[in-house]
Amino acid sequence: MHIDWFVFFSQIVNFLILLFLLKKFLYGRIIGAIDARKAKIGALFAEAEQSRQDARTAAEDCERKRQDLEERYEQSLNEARREAETYRERLMEKAREEVDYLKVRWTEALRAERNNFLHELRQLAGRQIYAATRRVLKDLADLNLEERIVEVLLARIASMDENERNKFRGPAREGGTITVTCAFDIPTAAQARLNDTLHRYLSGDMDVTYVRSDDILSGCELRSDGHKISWSMKDYLDTIEERFYSALYEEAQEQRT
Amino acid sequence: MEVVAINQISPDQVILFSWWFVTISATLLYTWLVMGVLVIGSILITGNLSSDPIMTRWQSVLEVLVETIRSEIGDVVKDGVDTYFPFIGTLFLFILFSNLFTFIPGYVAPTSSLTTTSALAIMVFFAVPIYGISKQGILEYLKEYFRPTFIFFPFHVMGEFSRTLALAVRLFGNLMSHEKVIAILLAVTPLLFPVVMQVLGLLIGIxxxxxxxxxxxxxxxxxxQSHEEAEHKTKEPNSTNR
Known part of the structure; x- marks a missing residue:
């Protein structure tokens, strides 16, 4: 077991050569590759981290935009609701006004129709009562209704007090006329009696005009410058109209209930 | 080349070429073989290294090996891993591959030669003060020999020599004795038992x-490192000595 000094130094040299060669071909390259890989992976990680940050920022941005959109959507929806509510209320108000208008018109139409009906009823009733009264008077007492009406008018003229007569005399003295309006043609004899009576109680030189008018229901009136005396079936017909009106109202109330 | 005979105690004894004081023994031949494999393998593998996350299997193996050695060094020294890495890495790779190639028939590990292990230990013997002085400066380094008191100087010097000797003899003894045991077992029981011992030998080599x-x-x-840190960290792993 001896040491060969040539081999000993040769091994030292061999080792140093091996050290140099491995350092050149193995360690340097391998460590370089490892460091390069570490740097590359580090760069990749940094890039990934950057991408993650970007993605997070983008996600936060998207979330913020989404919330903005949601808020705006809610706002728009609320505005639309408010507008729709306002529009609905306006439409309701308009419909209510139209209904009220139609109701008023309908009420007015109904009232006009009722008035027309009552007017026609009044006319018809007046005529019927007049005709019936005329026949009754003729049949029972052999009297002429028109003559009786003129008689009543004459009696009223005769029974006027002085104050009332002066109301008619004033216009007569100024050249005015007295108009006698009747619902029928006054017979000539009756006209003569009326002339006499008027001339006697009011004024002797006044003109008397005779007019027939259907507006005066079964009666006669004396008119001069806004003053008049008359007799007609108006009071009776007013009573009848009032009764009919009450009957119609009660009927309508019953139908409603 | 003949297989190393049982009476030949070392591959140094197998002289392939001799001229004057130049003697090319089996030790040198196998050393060159290991060197060649290491260098050519490194050149081939590191020829087309990739810095991408996807790499070849050989590159992956080499990177794992290099990183393992670096981390082992990093566990002991605090900083300057890359300063010591080439020296320690080369020692490890050379001894590792020298020992692993013993599965090749006819191959004798250069590390089973006391000459080789002595050369390696001498390099460690010189490398330690070189690194120490370059790191701490010569005065600070020499002060370590007189700590805790100057009385310890001879013991420090003796320690330097004895641990160098221990390094050389430990490696030589383990490898040489194993090869001799294999050779004896081949002569006595030339069946499966030497194969098991061969596998054990690979483990011992590693x-x-x-x-x-x-x-x-x-x-x-x-x-x-400083004296206190060195005392704290340096522990002779006597349990690993055989």
């Missing part, structure tokens, strides 16, 4: 390479 490298790291670390 362990011895590791021990040699680790001890070298520890010696360098003790020389490059």
């Amino acid at each position: 362990i011895q390479a590791y021990i040699f490298a680790v001890l070298t790291i520890v010696y360098i670390a003790s020389a490059t």
Whole structure:
């Protein structure tokens, strides 16, 4: 077991050569590759981290935009609701006004129709009562209704007090006329009696005009410058109209209930 | 070349060429073989290294090997791993591959020669003060020999020599004795038993390479770090000595 000094130094040299060669071909390259890989992976990680940050920022941005959109959507929806509510209320108000208008018109139409009906009823009733009264008077007492009406008018003229007569005399003295309006043609004899009576109680030189008018229901009136005396079936017909009106109202109330 | 005979105690005895004082023995031949394999293998593998995450299997093996050695060094020394790495890595790889190639018939590990192990131990013997002085400066390094008192100086010097001797003899003894045991067993029981011993021999070879490298790291670390740290960290792993 001896040491060969040539081999000993040769091994030292061999080792140093091996050290140099491995350092050149193995360690340097391998460590370089490892460091390069570490740097590359580090760069990749940094890039990934950057991408993650970007993605997070983008996600936060998207979330913020989404919330903005949601808020705006809610706002728009609320505005639309408010507008729709306002529009609905306006439409309701308009419909209510139209209904009220139609109701008023309908009420007015109904009232006009009722008035027309009552007017026609009044006319018809007046005529019927007049005709019936005329026949009754003729049949029972052999009297002429028109003559009786003129008689009543004459009696009223005769029974006027002085104050009332002066109301008619004033216009007569100024050249005015007295108009006698009747619902029928006054017979000539009756006209003569009326002339006499008027001339006697009011004024002797006044003109008397005779007019027939259907507006005066079964009666006669004396008119001069806004003053008049008359007799007609108006009071009776007013009573009848009032009764009919009450009957119609009660009927309508019953139908409603 | 003839297989090393039982009466030949060392591959140094197998002289292949001799001229004056130049003698080319089997030790040198097998050393060159190991060197050639290491260098050519390194050149081939590192010829097309990839710095991408995807790499070849050989590159992956080499990187694992290099990183393992670096981490082992890093466990002992605090800093300057790459300063010591080429020296310690080369020691480890050379001893490892010298021992592993014993499965080749006719091959005799150069590390079973006391000349080779002595050369390696002498390099460690010189490397330790070189690294220590370069790290701490010559005065600070020499002060270590007089700590804790100057009385310890001879013991420190004796320690330097004795551990160098221990390095050389430990590696030589393990490898040489194993080869002799294999040779004897081949003569006595030439069946399966020598194969089992051969496998055991590979394990011993790996362990011895590791021990040699680790001890070298520890010696360098003790020389490059402060006295207190060195005392704390340096522990002679006597349990690994055989």
